[in-house]
Amino acid sequence: MPRIPAAAARPFRLNRRGALGAFAGGAAALALGLALGPRSAAARLPEDVLREITARALDREILPAHAALSAAARRLAAAAATCPVEDRAGLDAAYHATFDAWMGVSHLRFGPAEAEGRALAIAFWPDRKGFARRALDGLIADRDPAVDDPARFHEVSVAARGLMALDRLLFDAQAPDAGRGYPCRLVAAIGRDLAATTAALEADWAETHAPDMRVAGTEAARLYLHAEEPVRDLFAALLTGARLTIDDRFGGPLGDFDRPRPRLAEAWRSGRSLRNARLSVGALRRLAACFAPALPEADAADLDAAWARAQAVADRAPGPLVETVRDPGTRFAVEAAQQALIDARERTERLLAPALDLSVSFNALDGD
Amino acid sequence: MAASLDRRRFLASASLALAASAAAGPGWAAAGGPSHIGAARLPSGDYALIGLTEDGEAAFRIPLPGRGHAAAAHPRRPLAVAFARRPGVFGLVIDCASGQVAARLESPEGRHFYGHGAFSADGRWLFTCENAFDEDDAGRIGVWDADSWSRVDEMRSGGIGPHEALLAGPDLLAIANGGIRTHPDAGRAKLNLATMRPNLAYLSLTSGEVVEAAEPPEHLASLRHIARRPDGLIAAAMQWEGEASEAPALLALHRPGQGALRLLRAPGAEHARLGGYGGSAAFSGDGTRAVVTSPRGGASQVFDAESGAFLETLAQADVCGAAPAGAGLLLSDGTGGLRWLGAAGETLATALMRVNWDNHLTAVGRAARHA
Numbered sequence: 001m002p003r004i005p006a007a008a009a010r011p012f013r014l015n016r017r018g019a020l021g022a023f024a025g026g027a028a029a030l031a032l033g034l035a036l037g038p039r040s041a042a043a044r045l046p047e048d049v050l051r052e053i054t055a056r057a058l059d060r061e062i063l064p065a066h067a068a069l070s071a072a073a074r075r076l077a078a079a080a081a082t083c084p085v086e087d088r089a090g091l092d093a094a095y096h097a098t099f100d101a102w103m104g105v106s107h108l109r110f111g112p113a114e115a116e117g118r119a120l121a122i123a124f125w126p127d128r129k130g131f132a133r134r135a136l137d138g139l140i141a142d143r144d145p146a147v148d149d150p151a152r153f154h155e156v157s158v159a160a161r162g163l164m165a166l167d168r169l170l171f172d173a174q175a176p177d178a179g180r181g182y183p184c185r186l187v188a189a190i191g192r193d194l195a196a197t198t199a200a201l202e203a204d205w206a207e208t209h210a211p212d213m214r215v216a217g218t219e220a221a222r223l224y225l226h227a228e229e230p231v232r233d234l235f236a237a238l239l240t241g242a243r244l245t246i247d248d249r250f251g252g253p254l255g256d257f258d259r260p261r262p263r264l265a266e267a268w269r270s271g272r273s274l275r276n277a278r279l280s281v282g283a284l285r286r287l288a289a290c291f292a293p294a295l296p297e298a299d300a301a302d303l304d305a306a307w308a309r310a311q312a313v314a315d316r317a318p319g320p321l322v323e324t325v326r327d328p329g330t331r332f333a334v335e336a337a338q339q340a341l342i343d344a345r346e347r348t349e350r351l352l353a354p355a356l357d358l359s360v361s362f363n364a365l366d367g368d
Numbered sequence: 369m370a371a372s373l374d375r376r377r378f379l380a381s382a383s384l385a386l387a388a389s390a391a392a393g394p395g396w397a398a399a400g401g402p403s404h405i406g407a408a409r410l411p412s413g414d415y416a417l418i419g420l421t422e423d424g425e426a427a428f429r430i431p432l433p434g435r436g437h438a439a440a441a442h443p444r445r446p447l448a449v450a451f452a453r454r455p456g457v458f459g460l461v462i463d464c465a466s467g468q469v470a471a472r473l474e475s476p477e478g479r480h481f482y483g484h485g486a487f488s489a490d491g492r493w494l495f496t497c498e499n500a501f502d503e504d505d506a507g508r509i510g511v512w513d514a515d516s517w518s519r520v521d522e523m524r525s526g527g528i529g530p531h532e533a534l535l536a537g538p539d540l541l542a543i544a545n546g547g548i549r550t551h552p553d554a555g556r557a558k559l560n561l562a563t564m565r566p567n568l569a570y571l572s573l574t575s576g577e578v579v580e581a582a583e584p585p586e587h588l589a590s591l592r593h594i595a596r597r598p599d600g601l602i603a604a605a606m607q608w609e610g611e612a613s614e615a616p617a618l619l620a621l622h623r624p625g626q627g628a629l630r631l632l633r634a635p636g637a638e639h640a641r642l643g644g645y646g647g648s649a650a651f652s653g654d655g656t657r658a659v660v661t662s663p664r665g666g667a668s669q670v671f672d673a674e675s676g677a678f679l680e681t682l683a684q685a686d687v688c689g690a691a692p693a694g695a696g697l698l699l700s701d702g703t704g705g706l707r708w709l710g711a712a713g714e715t716l717a718t719a720l721m722r723v724n725w726d727n728h729l730t731a732v733g734r735a736a737r738h739a
Contacts, residue, residue, distance in 0.1 A: 111611065111612065112611055115609065115610045115611040115612070116561050116562070116588065116609060116610055116611075117558045117561040117562075117609065120557055120558065124557070127554070129553035129554065130553075131551065131553055131554045154562050155560075155562040155563045157559050157560065158557070158558075158559055158560075158561075159554065159559065204611050208611060208613050208614070209611065209613070212613055221637075222613055222637055222640045223612055223613045223640055223643070225641070362409065362663075362686055362702030362703070362724040362725075362726070363647065363663035363686050363687075363688040363701070363702040363725075363726070363727050364663040364664045364666075364686055364702070366453075366663075366726075366727060367607075367645075367664075368437060368453070368454055368483065368556075368727060
């Protein structure tokens with residue numbers, strides 16, 4: 001490869017912040033890097049269109065969804081605060097409400113969610129090797145006093161914190177009674193920690209990251225120099241989030257026909273697996289809709305139809321997922337939901353990637 | 369284990385090794401005289417180790433079985449050790465003259481490689497950065513005999529997550545302990561950000577003990593890539609684990625025995641162009657400049673290595689690899705771009721290869737001795 005004189009140098013393009021968190025498993029981020037493929041030669045979208053996409057995502061989805069999450073986690077912390085637990089049904093309901101709210105933002109793993117490892121501290125999943133169990137067993141066996149000190153508990157392994165830890169402590173038939181004694185104090189500590197983590201997440205979004213996204217490409221730009229950069233982060237979050245639900249929420253428990261793996265389902269102890277998948281599809285659909293200004297009207301309708309179908313097929317699948325995947329007579333319904341989401345993801349990529357002029361982020365996505 | 373015996377063997381032979389190694393076998397000229405080596409993904413989706421000449425020609429292209437991260441170059445023989453991407457458990461010793469795999473290194477039970485390694489100055493030993501993932505205290509530096517490729521010893525790295533190591537003196541190893549606990553059972557998930565304590569540690573190869581460690585002032589600054597100037601000055605790149613817009617300095621200079629890290633950052637908003645992420649650090653060949661690259665920011669920033677003054681930002685999408693080249697620098701990126709800078713920071717030349725350069729570039733042979 002000969003040198004090219006400086007005058008003929010290709011213009012180096014900016015491509016800031018692929019910014020995908022390396023989450024448990026890590027494969028999804030790499031897969032996205034490959035999936036984006038070669039850069040297209042499409043014309044750039046006007047800056048006002050890019051800003052409109054960013055504004056819709058922030059105002060319709062990201063900011064209200066994070067406010068809802070931190071409010072739900074505050075109520076969870078309050079319900080878990082006393083030992084012994086006064087209202088177990090109320091605590092369980094607060095857990096479910098918080099997990100519901102988390103599904104509204106769990107695909108937004110860049111920026112504030114990546115900072116300080118917050119996304120993992122809220123929900124350590126996928127966890128195919130039982131990391132959470134080991135971490136929780138260790139705390140319980142040691143009667144670790146970190147549970148009585150929020151600052152110290154904030155420093156225990158992320159695998160022992162967050163919603164997946166509560167899934168085990170509150171709903172595992174083998175778990176010790178979480179209503180009293182040490183397990184109760186542990187649940188209280190997790191509740192407090194979740195409230196603090198989600199409050200910090202909401203504050204970072206509202207006070208720094210959302211403003212940074214809005215001023216992208218203006219004189220005031222700090223983090224995002226060009227108006228297209230926040231849109232790329234949102235697009236990457238959409239595709240990576242879809243892949244996580246395809247591969248892990250559906251694909252994990254589906255396993256193979258001869259060997260379904262129901263124990264790989266997300267939050268199966270609390271019976272949330274299918275609900276989480278459905279909520280994820282819904283949240284992804286709403287984020288996808290924010291990209292409509294990038295597309296001609298017919299394409300935008302086409303895109304939404306694909307997501308509406310993914311939502312409808314997921315809503316039709318019978319639960320609970322751990323049983324549905326084992327029954328040859330119902331398993332197909334989960335496979336159909338997975339396939340409909342694959343279709344929606346592919347249509348999203350086919351319609352939006354050229355419009356957004358995406359390029360490969362080989363190293364930015366690797367993050368090492 | 370027989371570590372004490374092994375260490376004695378390792379140390380006793382260190383002083384004798386120089387003459388023996390220098391005489392043995394062909395040099396890097398036999399591999400086409402590359403100035404740099406780097407791992408890359410090819411258009412086919414396969415991976416390769418590529419040798420680059422000073423003229424930007426491919427001196428060799430040797431298939432790798434998977435994605436690499438960085439390669440360690442033997443100081444004399446045309447041998448490169450390519451490590452699998454974290455959390456890889458093997459490293460391949462590649463004879464770059466023949467293209468053959470000369471040896472395969474496997475990390476022992478309970479260890480995996482981080483992706484970087486370094487040879488001793490005489491080429492007699494290879495040091496590998498390893499995660500001791502079931503132990504709490506620190507990572508490990510594996511010691512391998514560079515003739516028999518047997519593992520002879522291991523030493524504590526002085527921190528969690530020893531990501532990169534290099535020779536800081538004849539019997540001193542500099543180690544970038546990134547501070548982040550990971551476990552292969554949890555993929556690349558970061559398990560301890562709340563308590564992480566990265567440092568730049570110096571390990572005495574005569575005692576096997578860490579003799580000094582300098583910590584970044586902010587514990588979320590994962591210090592994990594380092595470079596050395598011939599006079600012993602170390603440059604370190606850091607990856608900020610907090611919110612990117614609040615990132616502190618991402619490049620530091622340090623000299624063993626000098627105390628605190630000296631932090632370098634661009635003024636005001638210019639600093640934000642690194643996106644909170646320092647991917648590689650390097651000194652220019654003449655030693656006057658230090659650079660930090662950022663694939664997330666799509667930019668590199670150049671500083672005066674003496675005054676610490678910020679000099680310039682160079683935009684380059686997905687840039688990560690950086691190494692001394694001539695009096696200046698060579699930068700590589702994930703879109704295939706190469707950019708040679710002169711002593712004054714001017715762009716001498718660019719090239720675009722149809723590959724995705726992986727994270728790091730390594731200077732070899734004569735180019736390495738400049739460094």
